[in-house]
Amino acid sequence: MKAQKPRRRRKVVRQKNCRLCENKIFNIDFKDVELLRRFQTEGGKILPRRITGNCFKHQKLLAVAVKRARILALVL
Numbered sequence: 523m524k525a526q527k528p529r530r531r532r533k534v535v536r537q538k539n540c541r542l543c544e545n546k547i548f549n550i551d552f553k554d555v556e557l558l559r560r561f562q563t564e565g566g567k568i569l570p571r572r573i574t575g576n577c578f579k580h581q582k583l584l585a586v587a588v589k590r591a592r593i594l595a596l597v598l
C-alpha cells in the first residue's frame with residue numbers, strides 16, 4: 523500500500539449572497555466597465571459563480587454584459 527499524502531483542502535472564502543442582489547442592480551449595463559471588471563480575473567475571464575457568489579440570474583446577465591463589452595473592446 524502506498525502511503526497517502528495528506529490532502530489539503532483549498533479554503534475558498536465564500537460570499538454567501540449575491541452582491542448584485544444586495545445592491546439591487548437588476549440591469550447590468552455593459553458600459554459599466556467598473557462593475558464588470560469586478561467580476562473578472564486580471565486576464566479578463568469571467569469569474570465563476572462559486573467564487574463571486576452571484577445568483578444564477580445575475581451571473582447570466584453578467585456574462586452577457588461582459589461579452590457585449592468585449593465586442594466593443596471595453597473590457598478584455
Ligand SMILES: [Zn+2]
Nearest residue numbers: 540543577580
Ligand atoms: Zn443576484
